[in-house]
Amino acid sequence: MSTQSILATPAQTRVDPERGHRIRLAVAYVIAVSFIAAVALNGYRYYLLSLADRPYSPQHAALKPSGSIGLKLGVVGFCCFVVIFLYPIRKRWPWLQRQGLSRHWLDYHVVLGLSAPFIIAFHASFKFQGFAGTAFWIMVAVSASGVVGRYLYAQVPRRVNSTEISLKELKEQQEELVQQIANQKLFSKSHFWHLFRLPTEQQIAKSPLVVCLARMILLDLARPFHVARLRTRYLSAFRIITTAGGLLPSGNDQLESVIAVAREQASLSKRLLFLSRTQKVFHLWHVIHRPFSYTFVILVAIHIVVVFMMGYM
Numbered sequence: 684m685s686t687q688s689i690l691a692t693p694a695q696t697r698v699d700p701e702r703g704h705r706i707r708l709a710v711a712y713v714i715a716v717s718f719i720a721a722v723a724l725n726g727y728r729y730y731l732l733s734l735a736d737r738p739y740s741p742q743h744a745a746l747k748p749s750g751s752i753g754l755k756l757g758v759v760g761f762c763c764f765v766v767i768f769l770y771p772i773r774k775r776w777p778w779l780q781r782q783g784l785s786r787h788w789l790d791y792h793v794v795l796g797l798s799a800p801f802i803i804a805f806h807a808s809f810k811f812q813g814f815a816g817t818a819f820w821i822m823v824a825v826s827a828s829g830v831v832g833r834y835l836y837a838q839v840p841r842r843v844n845s846t847e848i849s850l851k852e853l854k855e856q857q858e859e860l861v862q863q864i865a866n867q868k869l870f871s872k873s874h875f876w877h878l879f880r881l882p883t884e885q886q887i888a889k890s891p892l893v894v895c896l897a898r899m900i901l902l903d904l905a906r907p908f909h910v911a912r913l914r915t916r917y918l919s920a921f922r923i924i925t926t927a928g929g930l931l932p933s934g935n936d937q938l939e940s941v942i943a944v945a946r947e948q949a950s951l952s953k954r955l956l957f958l959s960r961t962q963k964v965f966h967l968w969h970v971i972h973r974p975f976s977y978t979f980v981i982l983v984a985i986h987i988v989v990v991f992m993m994g995y996m
Contacts, residue, residue: 708790715798722756722805730809737808748807756806757990763799764983767792771976789833796829818982825979828972831896835965838899838954853955860948867941874916878909878949881956892967895960902953910946914938 723730729742737743745752770792773779800823811819840853864875881902887895911929917938918926926933933939954961 704787704790708794711791711794715794719798719801719805722802726752726805730805734810746805746808748810753806753808756802760799760802760806761983761987763795763802764980767795767799768976768980786836789836793829793833796826800826818979818986821975821979821982825972825975828968828975832965832968832972834900835896835961835968838957838961839965840951840954850955850958853951853958857948857951857955860944860951863944864941864948867944869917869938869941870913874913875945878906878913878945879952881953884956887956887960890960892960892964895957896964899953899957899961903950906946906949909949910942913945914942 726742726746729737729740729746732740737747744750747753748757769779770788773782773785773788800819803819803822807819810816840856865872882890882898887898890898907930911926914926914929914933915923917935918929918933922933923929925931
């Protein structure tokens with residue numbers, strides 16, 4: 684889309700192909716949070732009791748791991764794991780590869796990966812000793828590393844089909860965004876200084892990978908506040924209040940078009956600067972995440988076999 688179409692015709696509505704996915708993903712998070720909250724509210728008195736006092740609770744028969752509710756939570760947790768592991772299986776199953784986009788699958792993979800530890804914690808009634816405790820903490824490690832992996836995945840620009848964009852294409856995109864910013868009339872170049880400020884290539888090259896990852900996260904966390912600072916330069920005092928200090932959209936199409944281009948340029952510049960380091964961290968992440976995942980699968984399989992052998996199901 685040309686600079687003119689973005690900045691000169693602000694009233695034009697642009698189609699967002701990801702809007703439907705974001706709505707569905709938000710619904711998935713609401714369902715997950717609501718389910719976990721409902722389980723917590725139903726049994727919080729029981730879970731706060733000591734292990735010695737729990738057998739005397741009227742909720743014990745239902746909420747213990749082998750109870751009517753506890754067992755169902757275990758089944759729900761197992762179903763979550765089945766769906767979670769469809770994502771890596773998808774890469775090797777042509778039929779699944781044709782179903783939806785890889786990044787959409789990854790988003791739901793993350794939703795379930797975040798929800799499963801809570802569901803399993805309630806299933807185990809927060810008893811993490813022995814074999815089950817080992818499996819649980821490995822699951823927590825897998826879930827936490829999955830969040831980091833999703834963040835790293837987003838740092839490598841991709842096309843719709845999830846193939847990585849070449850460095851040449853990225854630089855062309857960056858040049859186009861720079862030109863669009865230069866052509867706009869709302870802000871001077873100095874107004875973008877905080878938003879576009881980045882470490883130097885030499886600083887990034889000398890920094891350890893962990894420090895690079897921390898810097899990337901801090902830049903992403905700070906960006907909304909830099910955008911808000913930029914937005915408030917254009918708004919009246921009343922609009923600054925109604926936009927929560929510039930953190931919320933102003934409703935001014937022309938202003939928001941410039942803001943969107945500036946935000947995109949800041950994000951792309953950061954990803955370009957850290958690209959080589961991001962790819963190294965992403966490779967190391969695979970080395971850590973996969974063994975934990977496979978170990979957890981084995982432990983879950985053993986746990987299920989033992990449960991059947993003990994006659995709990």
